[in-house]
Amino acid sequence: GEDVEQSLFLSVREGDSSVINCTYTDSSSTYLYWYKQEPGAGLQLLTYIFSNMDMKQDQRLTVLLNKKDKHLSLRIADTQTGDSAIYFCAGYYNQGGKLIFGQGTELSVKP
């Protein structure tokens, strides 16, 4: 079945760039999403990319999609302490019509 994998933890220094990685198994995924979850809160949609795109930039966020390797990444430039959160990637699969979420990557930003 469909599966989405992420590394569980990432620690960076304030001002550095963060790169959060995600791999997925089903190449039929049409849309891929990045969500942010702060402690005790719901998920906030950050950005998304269509499967026919390689890159999308939105202010400090850059999403890269490598369809050959089924690899998705989220780069956060000039990471701030307010970026500390759990980041989820999710893929939409036409079969089943639902989002499949990764386990989430906890980003810790140290001053």
Place this chain on the structure above:
Amino acid sequence: DGGITQSPKYLFRKEGQNVTLSCEQNLNHDAMYWYRQDPGQGLRLIYYSQIVNDFQKGDIAEGYSVSREKKESFPLTVTSAQKNPTAFYLCASSVRSDRYEQYFGPGTRLTVT
């Protein structure tokens, strides 16, 4: 302000009691979803509804029930049959089930003792 509300934020129940979690949206979205989140895990889909008076089981529907009598509302009942109900529950909605961006409520943390 448009959005999704879930109430209450924290809920405590004794084992063996049914409990209903509220989810309301004023985004005029057709599709609504319930997820369960456990520490260190991703989100698992419990139930979803693409239209009023219709809903489908997700991956972990056992021990849960839902209704969709109004477009704005999608309450989730955690029954006594759910073996491990303590978790963080998240409700989401999207314009249609084939419009994929889902928007989430703030969540309800349920503790059953």
